[in-house]
Amino acid sequence: MLGILDLLGTIGGNVLSLPGILGLALGMMTRNWMFAAVMGGFVGIAETLVFAGFKLAEVQMIDLFIAVLVGVLASSVGCAIRHKGATV
Numbered sequence: 884m885l886g887i888l889d890l891l892g893t894i895g896g897n898v899l900s901l902p903g904i905l906g907l908a909l910g911m912m913t914r915n916w917m918f919a920a921v922m923g924g925f926v927g928i929a930e931t932l933v934f935a936g937f938k939l940a941e942v943q944m945i946d947l948f949i950a951v952l953v954g955v956l957a958s959s960v961g962c963a964i965r966h967k968g969a970t971v
Contacts, residue, residue, distance in 0.1 A: 885945055890945075893945070893946060893949050894949055894953065897927075897930075897949055897950050897953040897954075898953055898957070900930060901926055901929070901930040901933075902923065902926050902927040902930050902950050902951075902953040902954035902957060903953055903954075903957045904957075905926050905954075906922070906923040906926050906927070906953070906954040906955070906956075906957030906958040906961065907957045907958065907960060907961040907964075908961065909922045909923065909926065909958055909961065910922070910923060910957065910958030910959060910960060910961020910962040910963075910964075910965070911961040911962070911964055911965050912961075912965075913962060913965070914962065914965055914966060915962075916959065916962055919958040919959060919961060919962040920955045920958055920959055922958055923951075923954035923955045923956070923957055923958025923959070924951045924954055924955050925954075926954045926958075927947070927950035927951035927952070927953060927954030927955070928947065928950070928951060930950050930954075931946055931947045931950045931951075
């Protein structure tokens with residue numbers, strides 16, 4: 884079972900790693916909300932597979948879920964930044 888500090892560390896690590904940074908950057912490249920969310924989700928999946936050594940047996944579902952969620956949220960924030968910057 885994942886402890887609360889492990890969970891917070893996983894969330895913080897994903898925010899400061901590929902899903903957070905690259906998701907934000909990819910979201911800022913488009914104005915389409917759905918496309919940005921899909922790209923962020925793919926970044927989360929790719930990051931989890933890379934850090935698991937491309938072995939599906941090593942992937943933990945909670946890590947994958949958090950990485951995809953952070954990627955989707957970060958890319959949506961990036962898309963919102965692009966929308967707000969384009970209208971002001």
